[in-house]
Amino acid sequence: MSVRVRFAPSPTGYLHVGGARTALYNWLFARHEGGVFVLRSDDTDAERSTPEFQADILATMEWLGLDWDEGIEAGGPHAPYRQSERLERYREVAAALVDAGAAYHDAATSEQLDGLRRDAGEEGRSPVYRGQFRLEPGAARERIEAGEAFPVRFAVPRPGVSSFDDVVKGRVEFDHEDVDDFVILRSDGWPTYHLASTVDDVDFGITHVIRGEDILPSTPKHRLITRAMGGESPAYAHLSLLNGPDGKKLSKRHGDTAVRAFREAGILPGTMRNYLAILGWSPGKDEEVVPITEMVKRFDLSAVSKNPAVFDTTKLEWMNGVYIRLLLPDEFLDEIRPLVEDDLGRGLDEAEAAVLAEIAPHVQERARTLLEIPAQVRFLFGDLVIDDASWEKVMGDDTAAAALEGAAAALEPLDEWGDASVEAALRGMLEETGLSSRKGLQPIRVAVTGSTVSPPLFESIRILGREHSLERIREARERIGD
Numbered sequence: 421m422s423v424r425v426r427f428a429p430s431p432t433g434y435l436h437v438g439g440a441r442t443a444l445y446n447w448l449f450a451r452h453e454g455g456v457f458v459l460r461s462d463d464t465d466a467e468r469s470t471p472e473f474q475a476d477i478l479a480t481m482e483w484l485g486l487d488w489d490e491g492i493e494a495g496g497p498h499a500p501y502r503q504s505e506r507l508e509r510y511r512e513v514a515a516a517l518v519d520a521g522a523a524y525h526d527a528a529t530s531e532q533l534d535g536l537r538r539d540a541g542e543e544g545r546s547p548v549y550r551g552q553f554r555l556e557p558g559a560a561r562e563r564i565e566a567g568e569a570f571p572v573r574f575a576v577p578r579p580g581v582s583s584f585d586d587v588v589k590g591r592v593e594f595d596h597e598d599v600d601d602f603v604i605l606r607s608d609g610w611p612t613y614h615l616a617s618t619v620d621d622v623d624f625g626i627t628h629v630i631r632g633e634d635i636l637p638s639t640p641k642h643r644l645i646t647r648a649m650g651g652e653s654p655a656y657a658h659l660s661l662l663n664g665p666d667g668k669k670l671s672k673r674h675g676d677t678a679v680r681a682f683r684e685a686g687i688l689p690g691t692m693r694n695y696l697a698i699l700g701w702s703p704g705k706d707e708e709v710v711p712i713t714e715m716v717k718r719f720d721l722s723a724v725s726k727n728p729a730v731f732d733t734t735k736l737e738w739m740n741g742v743y744i745r746l747l748l749p750d751e752f753l754d755e756i757r758p759l760v761e762d763d764l765g766r767g768l769d770e771a772e773a774a775v776l777a778e779i780a781p782h783v784q785e786r787a788r789t790l791l792e793i794p795a796q797v798r799f800l801f802g803d804l805v806i807d808d809a810s811w812e813k814v815m816g817d818d819t820a821a822a823a824l825e826g827a828a829a830a831l832e833p834l835d836e837w838g839d840a841s842v843e844a845a846l847r848g849m850l851e852e853t854g855l856s857s858r859k860g861l862q863p864i865r866v867a868v869t870g871s872t873v874s875p876p877l878f879e880s881i882r883i884l885g886r887e888h889s890l891e892r893i894r895e896a897r898e899r900i901g902d
Contacts, residue, residue, distance in 0.1 A: 455627075
């Protein structure tokens with residue numbers, strides 16, 4: 421049987437890094453097996469689902485390079501792929517389950533259900549709902565025809581056990597005594613997640629369901645519905661959730677968790693894809709940075725770890741630095757030029773573009789994110805803006821004035837303005853003044869670039885040019901005063 425997997429996010433928020441990892445594992449498994457990857461939209465939560473969140477999911481999937489073979493916008497033999505467009509199908513299945521005796525209309529009110537739970541707690545019994553307010557078919561038909569509306573619940577067979585071999589978790593068992601007769605169709609005619617998701621999996625011929633372990637308690641319900649529909653249950657693989665560095669479930673208290681935030685912060689798509697892949701799975705050979713084509717070859721769903729993985733932004737940024745350095749020069753320029761222009765609030769002219777190309781290799785070798793680059797090269801384009809914290813940190817030292825005076829004296833007579841000659845002149849100044857590299861060069865760096873964080877100093881001075889470099893050094897000396 422050909423492998424068919426699906427990623428089914430709800431458009432009720434921006435795509436979370438945990439959801440993106442689930443999408444990636446589905447995609448890797450499908451590509452490794454030569455199967456089909458389906459993207460559908462579980463949008464039955466009408467109040468919270470929005471076009472904005474749906475657009476974010478699609479844009480993020482495309483940014484990550486996770487193409488889908490069937491699904492929303494792509495179409496396919498099982499269209500439509502939005503659950504909000506399949507409501508009649510879910511109602512049809514619910515009605516069929518009622519007719520078959522596998523489900524029933526229920527008349528319990530919220531007050532009655534609260535009372536049952538309260539009584540069970542006081543008596544030390546399980547609060548599982550077993551259909552105490554179940555309507556018999558004839559009574560249900562009469563009351564519905566009279567204008568009343570009731571939810572439909574699935575009749576969980578008791579006694580009984582749902583058991584299956586999870587590809588990741590191993591053997592899993594659920595005693596039906598611990599499973600409610602659960603709602604599959606609300607009184608307003610809208611399906612619950614349990615019904616809609618299961619019907620789609622059956623109708624779309626899904627062979628493997630790869631999803632987060634937070635859905636694991638729902639799996640016996642989905643298997644029961646599948647069996648009642650006459651379908652064959654897919655294989656299940658429940659992925660451990662991601663933790664923050666503190667070992668607790670990843671959440672907003674750890675910072676941004678939406679993929680779009682990392683994209684906006686200058687993380688490359690290849691980085692994010694690679695990093696998510698190794699959160700719970702190892703490509704082997706003691707490697708962490710692995711091309712996506714190699715990941716597809718090596719991916720093994722059964723090798724995914726049962727244990728939670730830690731999402732660490734520090735490691736993500738380290739890996740991003742590796743990916744930045746793997747970019748070809750033209751690719752790197754294509755990535756940073758729009759960011760630099762956005763930072764300046766204008767486009768670069770031809771001469772400025774050439775300057776950016778000159779400095780680019782020197783920032784590429786050190787950068788950890790793309791977003792840090794505009795601030796580092798800003799000194800080359802227009803008036804200098806000096807960072808106050810950098811100035812106070814460096815220029816308050818008694819030796820700063822001497823360093824600036826020595827730098828101006830050493831640089832002004834140079835016949836050749838190049839990296840080597842600038843470096844030789846300034847190192848000669850250090851010897852003459854007896855200043856350390858930190859005390860002698862940092863004031864020059866702040867004077868020329870406006871910050872203690874910049875591209876390599878000698879290359880920065882050479883690219884900025886003799887006139888501007890000397891002018892800034894002298895202005896900084898004057899600002900220090902006597």
